[in-house]
Every structure is written in structure tokens, then in C-alpha cells.
Amino acid sequence: xxxxxxxxxxxxxxxxxxxxxxxxxxxxxxxxxxxxxxxxxxxxxxxxxxxxxxxxxxxxxxxxxxxxxxxxxxxxxxxxxxxxxxxxxxxxxxxxxxxxxxxxxxxxxxxxxxxxxxxxxxxxxxxxxxxxxxxxxxxxxxxxxxxxxxxxxxxxxxxxxxxxxxxxxxxxxxxxxxxxxxxxxxxxxxxxxxxxxxxxxxxxxxxxxxxxxxxxxxxxxxxxxxxxx
Numbered sequence: 530x531x532x533x534x535x536x537x538x539x540x541x542x543x544x545x546x547x548x549x550x551x552x553x554x555x556x557x558x559x560x561x562x563x564x565x566x567x568x569x570x571x572x573x574x575x576x577x578x579x580x581x582x583x584x585x586x587x588x589x590x591x592x593x594x595x596x597x598x599x600x601x602x603x604x605x606x607x608x609x610x611x612x613x614x615x616x617x618x619x620x621x622x623x624x625x626x627x628x629x630x631x632x633x634x635x636x637x638x639x640x641x642x643x644x645x646x647x648x649x650x651x652x653x654x655x656x657x658x659x660x661x662x663x664x665x666x667x668x669x670x671x672x673x674x675x676x677x678x679x680x681x682x683x684x685x686x687x688x689x690x691x692x693x694x695x696x697x698x699x700x701x702x703x704x705x706x707x708x709x710x711x712x713x714x715x716x717x718x719x720x721x722x723x724x725x726x727x728x729x730x731x732x733x734x735x736x737x738x739x740x741x742x743x744x745x746x747x748x749x750x751x752x753x754x755x756x757x758x
Contacts, residue, residue: 535661536665542724544556553557556557556669556691558722559632560590560591561592561593561594561664561745561748562590562592562664562665562705563664563705563706563707563745563746563748564666564705564746565593565594565597566593566594566597566598566601567597567640568745569584569594569664569705569745570597571736571737571738572703572734572736572738572742572749572751573598573662573703574736574737574738574742574749575682575736576660576701576703576727577659577660577703579659580601580602580603580604581604581605581608582603582659582660583605583658583659583660584598584603584605584606584607584659584660584661584662585596585607585608585609585653585662585692585695586607586608586609586651586656586661586662586663586738587607587609587610587620587646587658587661587663587666587688587692588600588609588610588611588646588663588664588665588666588669588670589608589609589610589616589628590610590615590618591615591618591619591622593622593672594664595608595619595622595639596619596623597624598710599623599627599635599638599639600626600716603638604636604637604638606636606639607639607640607641607642607658608639608640608641608642609641609642609643609644609646609652609655610643610644611643611644611645611646612643613643614654615745616642616643617720618640620641621697623635623639640657646666646670646687646688646691646692647670647684647687647691648686648687648691649691649692649694649695650691653695653716654695655694655695656695656696656697656698656700657695657697658692658696658697658700659662659694659696659697659701660686660696660700660701660702660703661692661693661696661700661701661702661703662703663692663704664671664705664747665670665686665702665705665706665707665747667685667688667704667706667709667713668706668707668708668709670684670685670688671684671685671712672708682712685709685713685716686716689713689716689717693720693723693724693754696741696753696754698709698754698755698756699703699753699754699756700753700754701727701749701751701752701753701754702717702724702753702754703749703750703751705745705747705749705750706747706748706750706752706753707746707748710730710748711730712716712748713750714726714729714730715749717750717752723754723755724754725752725753725754725755725757726750726751726752726754727751727752727753728749728750728751729750730731730744730748730750734749734751
């Protein structure tokens, strides 16, 4: 069963605790934050048309997007989450859907990693990925700061810094958010020497196939990392 949902705005945030997310992901349902893969596919294809591109999905949770991307032909996927239970759920989704014993299976195409987006030192290399694709992760990281908005912004900014350094020059960063779109846009605007905005938070983007971004629950924002001159 597939559900889509949005992040709540908690009075006392539990989002920074692994045990909260582990408990959350122990549910049987698959939750797709803000938009399903079917809704996001036209936009991802526009900005990451090469299915051999290396793509990082931070905060993958128990979202079926990772599985659906693999089934759509993407063969170089890395998914990470702060909660070990999320990675367990991802593995179970693939094992329930795909054989792993013959030919080129999902184990050859998908890497699953437990990691904290605020500190990826020693986890991923500099300029390792062609794209980062996040849905709701930066929202959740911001909300993990609770009522301390300074701390919340610090957490989110640290995560953007860490994820950004993992993107190759010419690579892209796709974000779907709802809670902190202003802060995310502001953070990238402060990196204009490194990033070019392709889709602004106030823009309705139309894909090459004619789909518009205002039909997803969150706000689509896209940046391209400047190539080294």
C-alpha cells in the first residue's frame, strides 16, 4: 500500500532522534513524501536524463521512489538515511520485488547507507554524484531543531553544505520541500558562486512532457553546480 503525506510541524520536535524514525519506519505502509515517483518522474527525467547518472537520495525513508527509479532504468543509485530501520525497509522492498541471484540485479545498481546528512565526512567522496534528489529531507532536518530556529537553520545549512560538496561540477540538486522553501532558497542564493538556480521556489516548472510542478504537494526547486572554469 502506498501513501503520500506531508511533514507535521511538531511543537517539540522528535525528528532529530533515531528512535523516532526507527519506530516510524517499522510501519508496514510505504510513505512517499510530497509526491510519488510517477508524479516526479517527468521532472527528474528533464534534469537527470541519463539513467546511468550517479544519483544520491538522502533521507530515503520507506519511500518507494528509490525502487521505482530502479525500475525506471536508473542503475547507479545511492540511498541514505539517518535511521537504520529505513535502510532495512528499503532492502525489504527490493527483496520482495526483485530477484538477486541472476543477471544484473538491484544489488549491482543500488547502494544503501546509514548516514547523517549533517556530516558526510568519510561517507561519500567530494564530487561523487551527478545528482542529489531529496523530498522532505531538508524539511525534516530543519524541524529536528524544534523551537530553536537558529539551531534548525544551522542543521539544514550543514546538510546542504555536505550534500552540495558531493555533487560533481555540472551536476544538479533537486529538492521538493514545503516547510522551509524560503530557507532552502536563501541557503543556495548564498552559494551563487557555486550554484546556478534552474527552478526557483516561486516558479511553476513545466516538464518537456507537459507536466507542471504545481501538481505535486511540495515545491520543486532545482540548482546546477557550476562547472570548474
